[in-house]
Amino acid sequence: MARLVIVGGVAGGASAAARARRLDETLEIVIYDRGPHVSFANCGLPYFVGDVILDEAKLLVATPELFRERFNIEVRLNHEVLAIDAARRAVSVRDLKEDRTFEVSYDHLLLSPGARPLRPPLEGLDLPGVFALRTVPDSKRIRAWIEARDAKHATVVGGGFIGLEMAENFKRRGLDVAVIEREAHVLPPFDEEMARPLGARMRAEGVDLYESTGLAGIAPATGASDRLEVRLSDGRTLETDLVLLSVGVRPEVSLAADAGLALGPLGGLQVDARMRTSIPGIWAVGDAVESVDAVNGAPVLAALAGPAQRQGRVAASDICDREARFRGVQRTAVCGAFGLTCASTGHSESALRRVGCNDVEAVLLHPGHHAGYYPGAKPLHLKLVFSKADGRVLGAQAIGEAGVERRIDVIATFMQMGGTVHDLAEAELCYAPQYGAAKDPVNIAGMIAGNLLRGDFRQVRWAEVEALATVQVVDVRNPSEVAAGAYPGALLMPLDTLRNRLGELDKARPVAVYCAAGQRGYYAARLLAQHGFDVYNVAGGMQSRHAAEATG
Numbered sequence: 019m020a021r022l023v024i025v026g027g028v029a030g031g032a033s034a035a036a037r038a039r040r041l042d043e044t045l046e047i048v049i050y051d052r053g054p055h056v057s058f059a060n061c062g063l064p065y066f067v068g069d070v071i072l073d074e075a076k077l078l079v080a081t082p083e084l085f086r087e088r089f090n091i092e093v094r095l096n097h098e099v100l101a102i103d104a105a106r107r108a109v110s111v112r113d114l115k116e117d118r119t120f121e122v123s124y125d126h127l128l129l130s131p132g133a134r135p136l137r138p139p140l141e142g143l144d145l146p147g148v149f150a151l152r153t154v155p156d157s158k159r160i161r162a163w164i165e166a167r168d169a170k171h172a173t174v175v176g177g178g179f180i181g182l183e184m185a186e187n188f189k190r191r192g193l194d195v196a197v198i199e200r201e202a203h204v205l206p207p208f209d210e211e212m213a214r215p216l217g218a219r220m221r222a223e224g225v226d227l228y229e230s231t232g233l234a235g236i237a238p239a240t241g242a243s244d245r246l247e248v249r250l251s252d253g254r255t256l257e258t259d260l261v262l263l264s265v266g267v268r269p270e271v272s273l274a275a276d277a278g279l280a281l282g283p284l285g286g287l288q289v290d291a292r293m294r295t296s297i298p299g300i301w302a303v304g305d306a307v308e309s310v311d312a313v314n315g316a317p318v319l320a321a322l323a324g325p326a327q328r329q330g331r332v333a334a335s336d337i338c339d340r341e342a343r344f345r346g347v348q349r350t351a352v353c354g355a356f357g358l359t360c361a362s363t364g365h366s367e368s369a370l371r372r373v374g375c376n377d378v379e380a381v382l383l384h385p386g387h388h389a390g391y392y393p394g395a396k397p398l399h400l401k402l403v404f405s406k407a408d409g410r411v412l413g414a415q416a417i418g419e420a421g422v423e424r425r426i427d428v429i430a431t432f433m434q435m436g437g438t439v440h441d442l443a444e445a446e447l448c449y450a451p452q453y454g455a456a457k458d459p460v461n462i463a464g465m466i467a468g469n470l471l472r473g474d475f476r477q478v479r480w481a482e483v484e485a486l487a488t489v490q491v492v493d494v495r496n497p498s499e500v501a502a503g504a505y506p507g508a509l510l511m512p513l514d515t516l517r518n519r520l521g522e523l524d525k526a527r528p529v530a531v532y533c534a535a536g537q538r539g540y541y542a543a544r545l546l547a548q549h550g551f552d553v554y555n556v557a558g559g560m561q562s563r564h565a566a567e568a569t570g
């Protein structure tokens with residue numbers, strides 16, 4: 019009987035084990051995990067800390083008993099795999115409870131050891147009260163610390179998804195919260211104008227948000243037992259009861275690297291599309307591996323549960339002689355915090371420009387999440403990033419209170435099929451007024467982008483308006499809307515009056531038109547262009563300006 023040994027029994031490892039059993043009843047399958055749980059819900063941990071999930075048992079998606087009874091899979095918890103002898107096809111395993119080491123041979127070895135939280139080389143990170151969150155025991159330690167000390171203040175270092183979820187959950191438990199983010203805004207994978215509304219919302223909810231500010235170190239607070247002093251890169255200090263470090267993760271590769279498995283350029287395990295490593299008989303999946311970026315073919319590290327599980331399925335299929343390939347990742351992700359949902363797929367505009375990509379264009383829109391005439395429509399801020407050359411969709415980001423993840427999932431699916439902005443314009447999506455619009459935001463994004471690519475209008479961003487020499491800026495909103503803010507010096511020419519007031523504009527100078535969200539600006543741009551004006555619509559109108567400037 020052939021034996022499949024799996025290292026790591028959570029997202030990737032557990033998926034692979036169950037799939038392998040479904041494909042091959044004869045295989046002996048053993049999972050080793052150094053932790054006390056198999057197949058637990060890492061993604062639920064912030065909500066366990068925040069008392070949303072009250073019962074710890076709910077975090078355990080499956081138990082060793084279930085694996086044994088339903089799948090005939092052996093799960094050995096508290097067992098760490100210490101070394102791989104690839105030549106002899108054997109691993110050495112330490113039973114952490116019994117304190118003994120033994121060797122197990124394998125026919126197939128699958129590694130899904132995950133990632134470990136990054137710890138910057140700074141003083142004080144080992145002090146009691148400084149935590150990272152990766153496992154159920156981590157979450158219990160944080161809960162116990164809060165309860166034992168009746169903690170009143172938490173500091174979160176890092177404003178990515180886990181940091182934001184934890185900030186929300188600390189707040190939910192009644193703690194005051196500070197969030198420190200080294201980059202200019204929280205949610206660093208988002209473009210700035212898309213992330214700013216979340217920062218503003220956090221401040222409005224009472225979070226003390228330090229952007230463009232790094233952590234310099236942590237020390238015991240003077241005089242107060244157990245309290246900590248957090249030192250910021252700009253010299254300021256904060257006193258806090260606990261610190262959560264959430265500044266990213268690194269692939270857990272030491273076991274594999276010691277055995278001579280090849281690493282990729284980003285430090286993750288190198289695998290092919292079948293999830294085979296550089297050594298025959300060994301597969302690897304999940305946070306530990308480097309994947310291929312489905313958008314541009316570059317190597318990428320994506321610490322996400324969906325890819326880990328799909329990779330586990332591919333590896334198990336390959337082990338069981340079924341044809342399967344992993345298509346790559348585009349990092350489709352969603353995070354909910356402080357009443358806002360933030361979702362993205364593919365690349366942001368800023369990330370593409372940072373790596374010197376010039377074949378990039380983007381449109382910004384701010385529709386309601388469903389038809390405006392039906393009560394309760396919430397604004398949805400959507401950015402679509404695409405290739406100027408062929409309209410291929412390269413990425414999208416959205417933020418709002420409702421309807422966000424659905425739009426990003428639709429766009430993500432089109433991207434996986436190689437879709438263009440023209441495909442989005444044509445997408446047939448479900449509609450009733452309480453759910454969407456006959457022209458869904460996805461359609462509208464595709465239409466705006468298509469109009470731009472066909473040259474039906476030209477656009478500028480707010481930051482570029484002043485660079486248009488001698489520009490005439492025209493506000494085509496109604497007078498009642500101006501009180502909410504206007505571009506300094508803009509000529510107010512409401513759209514419905516524009517056709518009769520063309521004589522007030524100088525044809526020899528460029529015109530930049532704007533409205534609240536870009537739609538009336540587009541109508542105005544079409545009108546003016548057909549009358550011979552050199553005209554630009556300001557992308558996303560005033561709403562994009564407000565979003566970019568949002569500080570709370």
Ligand code: FAD
Nearest residue numbers: 026028029030051052060061099131132304305321322323
């Ligand atoms: P893991 O699930 O981390 O499993 C690795 C296991 O291997 C661990 O149990 C570890 O103990 C074990 N192990 C490692 N080395 C050894 C060894 N030598 N011997 C034995 N055992 C070993 N992703 C999303 O897509 N959406 C979310 O909302 C989301 N939220 C998250 C929230 C938190 C707090 C965390 C920590 C992660 C979240 N993720 C989320 C990421 C997601 O959980 C991971 O991408 C996914 O779990 C990776 O699966 P994996 O199998 O590669 O590793």
